[in-house]
Each structure stands twice: as structure tokens, then as C-alpha cells.
Amino acid sequence: MIPFAFEKRALTRRALLGSAALGGAALVSAPALADMVDLPFSGGGGERATTTSFPQKGKMIVQRTRPPLLETPWDTFDKGVFTPNDQFYVRWHWAGIPESVDVNTFRLKVHGNVERELSLSLPELIQKLPRVEMAAINQCSGNSRGFFGPRVPGAEWGNGAMGNAKWTGFRLKDLLDRAGVKSGSIQVRFAGLEKPVIEGGPHFMKSLTIDHARDGEVMVAYAMNGEALPFLNGFPLRLIVPGWYATYWMKMLTDIDVLDKPDENFWTKKAYLIPDTPGANITPGEKDVKMVPINRMVPRSFFTNVAPGDSIKTSGPTDLRGIAFGGDCGVAKVETSIDGGASWQAAELGPDDGKYGFRRWDAKISSPAAGSRLSVQVRCTNTNGLVQPDKPNWNPSGFMRNVIETVDLVAA
Ligand SMILES: Nc1nc2c(c(=O)[nH]1)N[C@H]1C(S)=C(S)[C@@H](COP(=O)(O)O)O[C@H]1N2
Ligand SMILES: [Mo]
Numbered sequence: 432m433i434p435f436a437f438e439k440r441a442l443t444r445r446a447l448l449g450s451a452a453l454g455g456a457a458l459v460s461a462p463a464l465a466d467m468v469d470l471p472f473s474g475g476g477g478e479r480a481t482t483t484s485f486p487q488k489g490k491m492i493v494q495r496t497r498p499p500l501l502e503t504p505w506d507t508f509d510k511g512v513f514t515p516n517d518q519f520y521v522r523w524h525w526a527g528i529p530e531s532v533d534v535n536t537f538r539l540k541v542h543g544n545v546e547r548e549l550s551l552s553l554p555e556l557i558q559k560l561p562r563v564e565m566a567a568i569n570q571c572s573g574n575s576r577g578f579f580g581p582r583v584p585g586a587e588w589g590n591g592a593m594g595n596a597k598w599t600g601f602r603l604k605d606l607l608d609r610a611g612v613k614s615g616s617i618q619v620r621f622a623g624l625e626k627p628v629i630e631g632g633p634h635f636m637k638s639l640t641i642d643h644a645r646d647g648e649v650m651v652a653y654a655m656n657g658e659a660l661p662f663l664n665g666f667p668l669r670l671i672v673p674g675w676y677a678t679y680w681m682k683m684l685t686d687i688d689v690l691d692k693p694d695e696n697f698w699t700k701k702a703y704l705i706p707d708t709p710g711a712n713i714t715p716g717e718k719d720v721k722m723v724p725i726n727r728m729v730p731r732s733f734f735t736n737v738a739p740g741d742s743i744k745t746s747g748p749t750d751l752r753g754i755a756f757g758g759d760c761g762v763a764k765v766e767t768s769i770d771g772g773a774s775w776q777a778a779e780l781g782p783d784d785g786k787y788g789f790r791r792w793d794a795k796i797s798s799p800a801a802g803s804r805l806s807v808q809v810r811c812t813n814t815n816g817l818v819q820p821d822k823p824n825w826n827p828s829g830f831m832r833n834v835i836e837t838v839d840l841v842a843a
Contacts, residue, residue: 743798800842
């Protein structure tokens with residue numbers, strides 16, 4: 432792949448062409464599995480193989496190979512607030528992912544309830560639409576699902592089904608304005624290039640309301656951290672829906688349909704529903720719960736330099752650090768506790784690269800006596816005043832986990 436800088440002249444057809452041939456081989460053959468990792472689920476069962484055999488990807492944790500579900504190894508998050516493209520997690524619903532994309536014939540279509548149907552090539556999109564840039568976290572609705580108790584069906588992710596990138600592209604609003612949205616439009620539906628592998632299976636499509644689609648924040652990205660999108664993260668174009676769960680972030684975006692009737696497709700109507708309760712939280716077995724489409728993200732914070740069972744020194748202060756995010760808004764504060772949440776100390780926040788991205792935090796704790804066990808906790812409060820819950824939320828799909836993280840350490 433040809434990396435390119437953010438300068439407009441560098442975002443050329445040639446730069447995009449550089450990635451086009453890369454998709455194929457490793458998607459169809461079985462990946463070579465390497466060392467194991469153990470995701471720290473309370474009931475066990477967190478052993479996973481890693482692999483380096485997916486195109487444009489470094490070492491990734493294998494959750495599934497077909498379609499690829501690849502998790503970011505946790506140590507990646509300690510290295511910086513932007514997740515490198517070659518370690519950015521991967522999730523697809525159908526294995527019918529194209530093996531290459533012809534950037535010369537690729538078109539993004541806008542049709543439906545519009546004045547003018549559009550069918551635009553990559554160079555046209557890049558040259559004609561004003562360029563915007565934004566840091567934003569892409570987090571799977573089911574990130575951390577493996578920690579749910581009682582357990583729930585679905586990919587048992589650890590905490591690495593998320594990543595933060597700087598996205599470059601254009602506003603969806605500017606594209607829709609070119610097409611001229613007609614009155615009576617209520618939703619905008621997005622589809623990518625891949626195909627279902629089951630006869631009659633529903634094509635993966637997601638919709639946003641017309642007002643959300645035109646809010647000026649939702650964007651279509653052609654670059655991620657200064658390079659063309661990795662094939663598995665949606666080359667050549669993907670939707671960015673800042674502050675919302677990744678299910679809406681359509682990859683290999685090729686079709687935009689402006690609807691004057693509600694989207695009845697399976698993925699919008701039946702899938703990705705959550706209980707309409709705070710934090711999507713219900714009691715296991717609870718009946719007659721009103722369900723609504725998953726939407727805004729909630730605050731989270733993590734330790735990145737300590738893991739369960741690690742030992743810390745018994746003299747001098749111990750440095751703790753990690754990452755936090757507000758969800759659908761910025762981080763107001765991050766706090767740590769060493770007394771089970773009885774008292775909380777403010778952590779220092781790193782640079783603000785935009786309210787939808789990761790924020791680094793740093794804290795110091797005084798060292799405990801040798802041999803003692805210590806539980807450290809971290810919590811984030813977002814700028815809307817929402818704080819992480821101290822009890823885990825639960826729902827049958829294993830969505831939106833954001834309980835305060837606790838890591839048990841030993842002083843040695
Ligand atoms: N075309 C397409 N886009 C998609 C999906 C998909 O299956 N196909 N999955 C969605 C879901 S549920 C997630 S979690 C994110 C994953 O994005 P990533 O693979 O770039 O990390 O893509 C979203 N966009
Ligand atoms: Mo997802």
C-alpha cells in the first residue's frame with residue numbers, strides 16, 4: 432500500500448489505486464494461526480489464537496476466520512490514542528467480501544427520493560466534495576461481550592473490538608445536497624459491496640434518520656490515519672457515524688438510498704435492537720421489554736499498562752495509565768479508586784484530539800505493603816454528565832457493556 436499524507440494533492444487516484452489489488456488470497460485460504468492469548472473472562476474460555484495472515488493486518492486475535500472477526504491485541508492501546516490501521520479490529524457479517532475492488536469502475540450511487548441520482552467515481556468524490564477530517568472511535572456494539580454474565584450468544588470479544596482513527600473524507604450532508612433530498616424523506620439506507628453467502632440471506636444494510644444523515648458530522652471516509660482504508664476496514668469508502676456504534680459505519684460503501692418509507696430490511700428492523708432502558712440494562716429473563724435500535728455510545732475507560740494479576744512495586748508511587756472516551760460526547764473527567772469505589776481521585780487527561788476519540792489518562796497511586804492485594808478501578812464521566820455504572824449492564828445480545836473496569840494487582 433502507498434501511504435499518503437493528508438495533503439489534498441496526495442489523495443490522488445494513484446494513491447487509492449495502490450491498495451486496490453490487495454484484498455484477495457488470505458480471505459479465501461485458511462489463515463495460519465500463531466501464539467495464543469488468553470482474554471480474561473471470569474468463567475474462563477478466553478483462549479484465542481493470533482494470526483498475521485490477513486491482508487494489511489499485523490498480529491490480530493482470531494475470533495472467527497470466515498467471515499473475518501479479528502480483535503486488536505490489548506497492548507496496542509497502550510502505545511497511543513490512534514489505533515494503527517494494521518491492528519484495527521475487523522468485523523464482517525457475511526463472508527462474501529469481494530477479493531478486489533476496481534477503483535476505475537467503482538462508483539458511489541445516491542438514489543431514491545432525490546432530485547438527481549448520482550453515480551460518482553472515487554476521483555470525482557475526492558475532488559468535488561469539501562474535505563473534512565475527524566478523530567472518532569469505531570466500537571462494535573458487542574465489544575467486551577465475552578465478559579457478560581450470564582453469557583450470551585455472539586462473538587465473545589474481549590475489549591479490543593474498538594479502535595480510534597483520524598478519518599479523512601467528505602460530509603454525507605454535502606453529498607446528499609448534491610443529489611437534492613426531496614421532501615418526505617425520512618431515512619437514508621446504506622449498503623456495501625459484499626454479498627450474503629446464504630441463498631436469500633439479507634444483504635447487510637443499515638439506515639439513519641434523514642436528520643442524522645444530514646447533521647454535518649456523519650461523513651464518508653476514504654482515508655484512515657493518513658492512508659487509504661485497509662481492505663478489511665472498508666476500502667475504498669466507509670461511513671463514519673461519530674459517537675454511534677459501529678454497526679452503522681457501513682464499509683465498502685457503494686449505495687445510498689434516500690427513503691420516504693421506514694426501512695424494513697432485516698438488519699435495521701430486526702437486528703441490533705437494545706432494551707429501551709438506561710444503559711440497555713435488563714435483568715436476565717425479563718419479559719415484554721420495549722426494544723429500540725442501538726444508537727449512541729456510552730462512556731468507557733480502561734487501564735492499558737496493567738492487567739489482572741500483574742504485580743506492582745512496593746516502594747515509590749505506581750504509575751497507572753489508560754484510555755477513556757465519552758461515547759456520544761467528550762470526556763469530562765477520569766478518576767481512579769483503590770478502595771473499591773469509596774473514594775475517587777482525578778486522573779490527568781492527555782491532549783484532546785476531538786470529542787469522539789480516545790483520551791489518554793495518567794494517575795499515580797501510592798504503593799501498598801508487600802504481599803497485599805490491590806483492586807484498582809477507573810471510571811469516566813462524559814461531558815453530558817453520564818458516568819460508567821458500578822454494576823455491569825446486561826442484555827441478551829451482549830451490547831453496550833461499560834461497567835467500571837476493575838483490575839486486581841499484587842504488590843511484590
Ligand atoms: N459492509 C459492511 N459494513 C459493516 C459491517 C459489515 O458486515 N459489512 N459490519 C458493521 C459492524 S457490526 C461493525 S462492528 C463494523 C466493524 O468495522 P471494522 O471491521 O472496520 O472494525 O463495521 C460495520 N460495517
Ligand atoms: Mo458490530
